[in-house]
Amino acid sequence: MAKLKLALYWAAACGGCDVAVLDINEKILDVAKLADIVFWPIALDFKYHHVEAMPDKSVDVCLFNGAIRSSEQEHIAKMLRSKSKVLVSFGSCACFGGIPALANLTTRAEIMERAYIEAPSNENPNKTLPQTKVSVPEGELTLPELYDNVLTLAQVVPVEYFVPGCPPTVDLILKVVNALATNSLPPVGATIASDKTLCDECDRKKEKKMISRIYRTHEIIPDPERCLLEQGLLCMGSATRGGCGALCVKVNIPCRGCFGPPAGVFDQGAKLVSSIASIYQTNGKQDIEKMVNELVDPAGTFYRFGMSVSMLKRRIPQKT
């Protein structure tokens, strides 16, 4: 079999997904045996115009991590789509918006204001903001445009597979590599992880789903055997796809939901609001107020990784 041609790209992401690929350690040699890497900005010195010069569909697989929030990222996403036979939405940012999508709770104008004018470390008396085009004596300089909304990869171009995770675990990456090596990829549109929820895969003892106080992670040291949610920690396992190996809950940290909604759940955050609200024991209005106060940041907690694919997708800008 001829070697596969593999491309990797990062858009709005932290770089952790790329590091996760390197985390497969010596198995990277198997990948090198299986595939020629034709594009990987974090590791190899290929330029955009090298990819542009490739014929359409000449890349067998592209692992694309990161959300789309600038004109450059959208451009590269479209380019890699046309050059790739299989485009994989790799990691939580590409799949659901991820941490960058929390920016959808604000607007581009507010982000610019904060970053370039308001922040105490700035010295910007003329209130200069980044421009997409600037003329200087030497010619015109350009910058990509920052978008108002953080989008997922699949909201910009069609995608064959989704590999969730912040970052995808080594086991999942090897699963993808094996599927490629043995030509046994699942049906198009599949999410390569588990179809169950994390709760289904968690070994902790579940007794009585009732809480009377919500704790933040720094407030208690939880019992390592018992269900974290039952101990009052907001564990997202009940509305989060499994397949991660329950890494966080195994080390006493509640699930933060990075694998996104499980099969059959449309809106991860809405599901979590209803499940948390239904297990909180209340005797009247006072308790409800207490619960609401204990839950400091519901949108950021329940949509920590999923803002772009949520029903609302972003904060509604207020009319002024």
Added chain:
Amino acid sequence: MLKKMLEQFGIDEKRLMLEWVSASEGDRFASIVNNMTEQVRALGPLNWNQGGKHG
């Protein structure tokens, strides 16, 4: 909880109503639904910039 979250999303709390109505209270149910419908209609459409790039 939902109210607090919708506030973070910039959604007017008048767009959400939570009421308990017994199965025997048909008239009350109808009037609550009618009132809510009118209330939301009066607020008009959500000024919602969903997928677009620009605000």
